[in-house]
Amino acid sequence: MDGRLRFFLALLPVLGSILLLYFDILPQPYGSSCSLLKSRHFWISSKRIVTPNSLISGAIEVKDGKIVTVVEGNDWKTKHGSVSIIDFGDAVVMPGLVDVHAHLDDPGRAEWEGFPSGTRAAAAGGITTLIDMPLNSFPSTVSEETLKLKIKAAQGRIYVDVGFWGGLVPENAYNTTALKQLLDAGALGLKSFMCPSGINDFPMTNSSHIKEGLAVLSKYRRTLLVHAEIQHEAEGGAGLLENGGNDPRSYYTYLMSRPASWEEAAIRELLTASEDTRSGGSAEGAHVHIVHLADSRSSLQLIMDAKRNGVSVTVETCPHYLAFSAEEIRDGDTRFKCAPPIRDADNREKLWTALLNGDIDMLSSDHSPTVPELKLLQEGDFLKAWGGISSLQFVLPVTWSYGQKYGITLNHLVSWWCEQPAKLVGLSLKGAIVAGNYADIAVWDPEADFKIKDDHLVFLRHPSISAYMGAELSGKVMATFVRGNLVYQQGKHAPSACGATILAE
Numbered sequence: 001m002d003g004r005l006r007f008f009l010a011l012l013p014v015l016g017s018i019l020l021l022y023f024d025i026l027p028q029p030y031g032s033s034c035s036l037l038k039s040r041h042f043w044i045s046s047k048r049i050v051t052p053n054s055l056i057s058g059a060i061e062v063k064d065g066k067i068v069t070v071v072e073g074n075d076w077k078t079k080h081g082s083v084s085i086i087d088f089g090d091a092v093v094m095p096g097l098v099d100v101h102a103h104l105d106d107p108g109r110a111e112w113e114g115f116p117s118g119t120r121a122a123a124a125g126g127i128t129t130l131i132d133m134p135l136n137s138f139p140s141t142v143s144e145e146t147l148k149l150k151i152k153a154a155q156g157r158i159y160v161d162v163g164f165w166g167g168l169v170p171e172n173a174y175n176t177t178a179l180k181q182l183l184d185a186g187a188l189g190l191k192s193f194m195c196p197s198g199i200n201d202f203p204m205t206n207s208s209h210i211k212e213g214l215a216v217l218s219k220y221r222r223t224l225l226v227h228a229e230i231q232h233e234a235e236g237g238a239g240l241l242e243n244g245g246n247d248p249r250s251y252y253t254y255l256m257s258r259p260a261s262w263e264e265a266a267i268r269e270l271l272t273a274s275e276d277t278r279s280g281g282s283a284e285g286a287h288v289h290i291v292h293l294a295d296s297r298s299s300l301q302l303i304m305d306a307k308r309n310g311v312s313v314t315v316e317t318c319p320h321y322l323a324f325s326a327e328e329i330r331d332g333d334t335r336f337k338c339a340p341p342i343r344d345a346d347n348r349e350k351l352w353t354a355l356l357n358g359d360i361d362m363l364s365s366d367h368s369p370t371v372p373e374l375k376l377l378q379e380g381d382f383l384k385a386w387g388g389i390s391s392l393q394f395v396l397p398v399t400w401s402y403g404q405k406y407g408i409t410l411n412h413l414v415s416w417w418c419e420q421p422a423k424l425v426g427l428s429l430k431g432a433i434v435a436g437n438y439a440d441i442a443v444w445d446p447e448a449d450f451k452i453k454d455d456h457l458v459f460l461r462h463p464s465i466s467a468y469m470g471a472e473l474s475g476k477v478m479a480t481f482v483r484g485n486l487v488y489q490q491g492k493h494a495p496s497a498c499g500a501t502i503l504a505e
Helices: 001-027 115-124 144-154 175-183 207-220 237-244 249-256 258-274 298-308 321-325 345-357 392-406 411-425
Strands: 041-049 055-064 066-072 084-087 092-095 096-104 127-132 161-164 191-192 223-226 286-289 313-317 441-451 473-484 485-489
Touching: 001 298, 041 286, 041 411, 066 441, 084 298, 084 313, 096 392, 096 411, 115 127, 115 392, 115 473, 115 485, 127 392, 127 473, 144 161, 144 175, 175 191, 175 207, 175 223, 191 207, 223 313, 258 286, 258 298, 286 321, 298 345, 321 345, 321 392, 345 392, 392 473
Parallel strands: 041 084, 041 092, 096 127, 127 161, 191 223, 223 286, 286 313
Antiparallel strands: 041 055, 055 066, 092 441, 441 473, 473 485
16 A cells, blocks of 8 residues: 555656646636636737837737737747737737726716716727716715725726725815725725816815825825816806806807816916925825826916926816817717817827826826707707716827827837826836736727718717717727737627726725
8 A cells, every 4th residue: 555655656746737738828718707718828929019128920829918028020939838829910019008088977967977888888989997986976985984985886897907096085085084084995096176076066176185195195196187277257158148248159169168278277286286206205195197188288288387396286188189170070969078078179289299298197088978959969058068078989090090190109009008108097007018917908990981970889978979970090909918818809898897906905
C-alpha cells in the first residue's frame, strides 16, 4: 500500500500540470449570458490598435476580464496556441469611452430613459463606462439613502459599467456628516448647479455651499462638478418677451435668454470660491470640474488663467457644441435646446481650437433625454421645452465626423474620451489599452459612412427627440467589450445586463 501511495503522490504534479495546461491554454466555454462570446480567454487582433504610446498593428490578449498583454507586429501568432482569435482587420481597436456626464433618469423617471435602454445605447456607441448624474432621477441622489436606491435600481439592468455622482445642494452643504455618509457610500464626487436646475429636489447652490462642499471633498481627494451659469434677472426669457415681443419659437430668443455672460459670471465666482484647492490651501485635494462649457471666449479665458495660477480645475465641452451652431438651428426645432445653449459658429471654431490646444480637457455627452411630450416638438416653444440633448449612442462618430475638418487623430479621441475622463473619476484600470487594465474596448470603422434615420438601429428610449436624427456620419461602432465581455456586436447585445456598479472606496 505504501508503494502505491508513493506512486500516486509522485503523479500528482504531472496531473496538476495537465489540468493547468487544459484550463490555461485550451479555450473554455463561458456559460454566462453576459457575453456574446463563449470564452473568457481570447485574442483581439487588428492593424489599428490605439495604445498610449502609438498606433500599432498587433493583438491584445484578454483573460478573465483583463488585458494580459499587448503585442505589436506578428509575434503574437506564435503565442496564442489554441486560444480563440477575433480578427478585426483594419478596424480601429481603442479603449472603451468613459462618459463622465450622463442622465439615465433611473429610478423614478425611467420613462425618460432608464438604465436598460441608456446602457444599451452606450454599448452600441462604444461607451464602456458611464457616470450617472444625481438629478433627473427621482429622488435626486443627495444622501446615502438615495444613492442606495440608485445602486439597487441598477442591479442586473446595466449593460456597461456605471458609477454615480452625488449631489451638493443647500440641504446637505452645511451638514458635514451627511456629505461624508454620501461619499462613504460610494459617490465618486459631487455635482452642483449655480442656477435653477429645473428639478424641484435639486436646488441651486451659491459660493458658500461650494466652499463647504470642497472642504469635505478635500479629505476624500474627489471632485466637485459644477453647472456654471448664474441667472441675471433682467435677462430671462420672460423679460425678453415683455421687452421685445420676441417669438418663443425663435432659437435666437432662447439664445439671448441665456447669454454667455451667465457662464462668465458663474465661472468667475466659482473660481474665486475654489482658490483654496491650490497647493497648501485649506481645500487642497479637492478638484473642481466645470461641465459642458459652451462659451469659448471670456469664460474659457478665466479657466485658463485659473489653471496657470494653480487652481485645481478642469473643464469639458460636449459634441453638440462642436457639431452645431446657432445659425443652423431652425425655429421651433426644440431638439436642439440645451443649457447652456449652442452658440454661434465663431464660438464653435474657438471651442475646437481650445480642445486641440488642450485648454479644454475632455468631452462628455451630457446625455439629457426626456419624454417627447416635454420637448414640445409640435409647439416648438424654446422657452418652455425641456432642455437637453439626447446623444449617448452617437458621440464617438459625431466627434470623429465633425473633427475631420480640424485634423483630429485617433489619439485625440482617446485622450478626450478615455484617458482624461478616467483620470478625473480615478478609474486607474480604465481608459487605456495596457496590460493589467480591464478589457474595456471599442472597435469601430472610421471609414464607414451611415445616416441616422428611422431604419437605423437606435437603442435610445426616445430616438425622435435626438438632435442627431438625420445626421450623416462616419465611424460605425462594430463591437464593444466591457471587462472582457462582448456586450455589443453589429446591432446585437449580450442576452443579460452584467455591467458593474462603480463605487468609490
